Amino acid sequence: MKTENPIQKIIKTSLFALLLTVNATYSQAQENTKESKYSLSNAHSHNDYENDIPFQRAFQKGFGSIEADIFPVNNELLVAHSKDQLNPSITLYGTYLKPAITALRKDPNRKLHLLIDIKENYPIALATLVKQLEPHKEILKTSTHAGRLTITISGSRPKPADYKNYPDYIYFDGEWPLQHTPEESKHVDLVSFSFTNYSKWNGKGRLDHADYTRVKNLIDSVHAEGKKIRFWATPDTKSTWLALMNLHVDLIGTDVIESFGNFIKDLPKNIYTNKEIHKAYQPTYQSDGKNGKIKNVILLIGDGMGLTQIYSAFTANQGQLNLFQMRNIGLSVTNAADTYITDSAAGGTAMAGGKKTNNRAIGVDSTEKPLKSLAVYAAEEGKKTAIVSVGDLADATPAAFYAHQPDRSMEPQIAQDMHTSGINMLLGSGISNFKKNLNGTTAVELLEKKGYTVAYSFEDFKKSNADKLVGIVTDNETRPKIEGRGEFLTEAFLKVTQQFSKAPKGLFMMLEGAQIDHGGHRNNLSQVITENLDFDKVIGKALEFADSNGETLIVVTADHETGGLTLLDGDIQSGYVLGEFSTNDHTAVPVPVFAYGPHSDDFKGVYSNTEIFKRLLKYIQK
Ligand code: MG
Ligand code: ZN
Numbered sequence: 001m002k003t004e005n006p007i008q009k010i011i012k013t014s015l016f017a018l019l020l021t022v023n024a025t026y027s028q029a030q031e032n033t034k035e036s037k038y039s040l041s042n043a044h045s046h047n048d049y050e051n052d053i054p055f056q057r058a059f060q061k062g063f064g065s066i067e068a069d070i071f072p073v074n075n076e077l078l079v080a081h082s083k084d085q086l087n088p089s090i091t092l093y094g095t096y097l098k099p100a101i102t103a104l105r106k107d108p109n110r111k112l113h114l115l116i117d118i119k120e121n122y123p124i125a126l127a128t129l130v131k132q133l134e135p136h137k138e139i140l141k142t143s144t145h146a147g148r149l150t151i152t153i154s155g156s157r158p159k160p161a162d163y164k165n166y167p168d169y170i171y172f173d174g175e176w177p178l179q180h181t182p183e184e185s186k187h188v189d190l191v192s193f194s195f196t197n198y199s200k201w202n203g204k205g206r207l208d209h210a211d212y213t214r215v216k217n218l219i220d221s222v223h224a225e226g227k228k229i230r231f232w233a234t235p236d237t238k239s240t241w242l243a244l245m246n247l248h249v250d251l252i253g254t255d256v257i258e259s260f261g262n263f264i265k266d267l268p269k270n271i272y273t274n275k276e277i278h279k280a281y282q283p284t285y286q287s288d289g290k291n292g293k294i295k296n297v298i299l300l301i302g303d304g305m306g307l308t309q310i311y312s313a314f315t316a317n318q319g320q321l322n323l324f325q326m327r328n329i330g331l332s333v334t335n336a337a338d339t340y341i342t343d344s345a346a347g348g349t350a351m352a353g354g355k356k357t358n359n360r361a362i363g364v365d366s367t368e369k370p371l372k373s374l375a376v377y378a379a380e381e382g383k384k385t386a387i388v389s390v391g392d393l394a395d396a397t398p399a400a401f402y403a404h405q406p407d408r409s410m411e412p413q414i415a416q417d418m419h420t421s422g423i424n425m426l427l428g429s430g431i432s433n434f435k436k437n438l439n440g441t442t443a444v445e446l447l448e449k450k451g452y453t454v455a456y457s458f459e460d461f462k463k464s465n466a467d468k469l470v471g472i473v474t475d476n477e478t479r480p481k482i483e484g485r486g487e488f489l490t491e492a493f494l495k496v497t498q499q500f501s502k503a504p505k506g507l508f509m510m511l512e513g514a515q516i517d518h519g520g521h522r523n524n525l526s527q528v529i530t531e532n533l534d535f536d537k538v539i540g541k542a543l544e545f546a547d548s549n550g551e552t553l554i555v556v557t558a559d560h561e562t563g564g565l566t567l568l569d570g571d572i573q574s575g576y577v578l579g580e581f582s583t584n585d586h587t588a589v590p591v592p593v594f595a596y597g598p599h600s601d602d603f604k605g606v607y608s609n610t611e612i613f614k615r616l617l618k619y620i621q622k
Contacts, residue, residue: 063257
């Protein structure tokens with residue numbers, strides 16, 4: 001047989017590789033795992049027997065491939081890495097074959113690849129193995145039988161010419177380059193390589209371009225032969241796993257079963273590729289940062305919208321956001337009075353009422369004293385006021401602007417506070433809180449007595465010209481964007497500005513992108529991004545509105561970050577993002593503040609979230 005070691009092969013193909021370099025470098029960015037074809041069936045438990053619980057940990061995690069090293073000893077096959085570690089009670093049959101066959105019989109949807117690395121004396125080892133496998137033929141895969149257990153022999157193994165001496169269910173790790181007769185080829189399903197022969201990459205950053213081309217050419221050549229490929233001795237990092245996936249490696253080996261298992265299992269919900277791009281509005285900047293008069297104040301709160309949420313939306317929207325058109329930027333420190341990490345109640349109250357308070361408190365300070373909200377101050381100045389949320393109207397963020405209750409769970413009480421607020425227009429969902437009878441009355445009855453028109457659908461809300469108007473729409477109308485919500489938030493914004501733009505003293509509006517937070521809590525990247533993009537469309541309308549009158553100050557910020565989102569990969573050109581969440585809760589990281597319009601430069605710097613109240617109040621009361 002003609003032998004050619006991998007390095008010779010590389011030299012031979014290097015001219016070809018050189019021609020491909022430009023192309024391959026380009027495609028390294030392009031070929032990102034846009035929609036992952038990878039599942040746990042591609043996960044390979046390297047040297048699995050070195051785990052505290054061999055076989056079970058990887059199998060229960062869902063791995064499609066497991067590796068065991070064996071030595072033939074006294075008619076048995078013992079599993080160990082080296083001879084001095086042999087233990088007569090750890091047999092291939094007892095530790096791997098029997099549990100695998102039992103488990104596969106129980107679960108007809110499961111398949112398993114068992115890679116058996118024979119350390120010495122393959123004739124004896126294979127004879128013993130065949131004896132053990134023969135009674136279980138029906139579950140073993142062959143080129144003509146769709147069995148669910150694939151046995152591949154690696155390490156010490158026969159010459160290809162001798163493959164025919166073994167049953168069809170015995171596959172061999174191919175010797176590269178493959179030079180097989182069709183009959184021999186039927187016994188080869190996989191080719192394994194030491195990664196270190198192709199690259200010295202340490203698994204951080206990316207493969208350098210020459211290595212990338214070398215590895216990619218190898219993978220493509222193996223695939224061209226119709227075989228699967230696996231590398232051993234790869235770095236065991238997220239960047240490596242991603243690189244191997246982007247290169248279409250079939251079996252990805254790991255020693256960290258739980259981490260890799262979770263990583264690959266969560267890929268479908270951690271990857272998002274945006275299809276609907278919205279164009280960013282081009283502001284005039286005529287009033288921006290100037291000393292002009294402020295008539296209208298618009299506060300846009302993206303609940304849970306940290307910098308990574310924003311940047312994932314920017315990437316998904318192929319490199320543009322209305323938010324990123326705003327030039328005056330600060331950071332808001334969000335901690336609550338009683339905790340390092342705020343909730344939306346304390347975060348909303350700090351911005352609405354100007355005091356750090358305890359988590360769960362709505363519109364009251366940490367001694368439960370009511371705090372007058374920016375919306376109420378604005379109403380006192382004769383401005384038209386509006387509170388809009390694409391979520392429950394009695395939920396913490398909107399509630400902090402009209403209610404005063406010690407705990408956010410007191411939603412019926414929160415709803416009943418609304419009629420005393422003097423705010424003109426409120427919109428959101430969650431009707432049950434407004435129909436709940438407390439002390440012989442409901443929030444709806446109280447609102448109607450105060451002269452409010454109550455609309456129960458978004459259509460009716462939009463149609464009404466009432467000056468005091470509450471829209472409590474069906475929960476379906478505020479469903480997540482990924483479940484098909486329409487342009488609720490943009491249309492609500494336009495309704496408020498159309499109705500109140502001619503008000504002599506102007507308007508104050510707080511509009512909440514409530515569900516960026518929900519996506520973070522669910523660790524659902526698609527939800528985070530689609531909600532953020534929906535919110536960004538409103539930001540575009542707000543910038544347009546500000547430019548149309550030159551007397552509008554816009555502040556866009558968040559109450560806190562949700563999910564501890566990290567971006568592991570992305571491609572601005574195609575709108576692909578891969579993110580990972582570190583928690584299903586809020587985090588402490590300060591959140592960005594973006595401002596536009598007259599005096600927007602007042603929002604530069606790093607400050608407490610209560611400063612947003614103080615600085616806005618200054619312009620509301622002018
Ligand atoms: Mg909220
Ligand atoms: Zn939250």
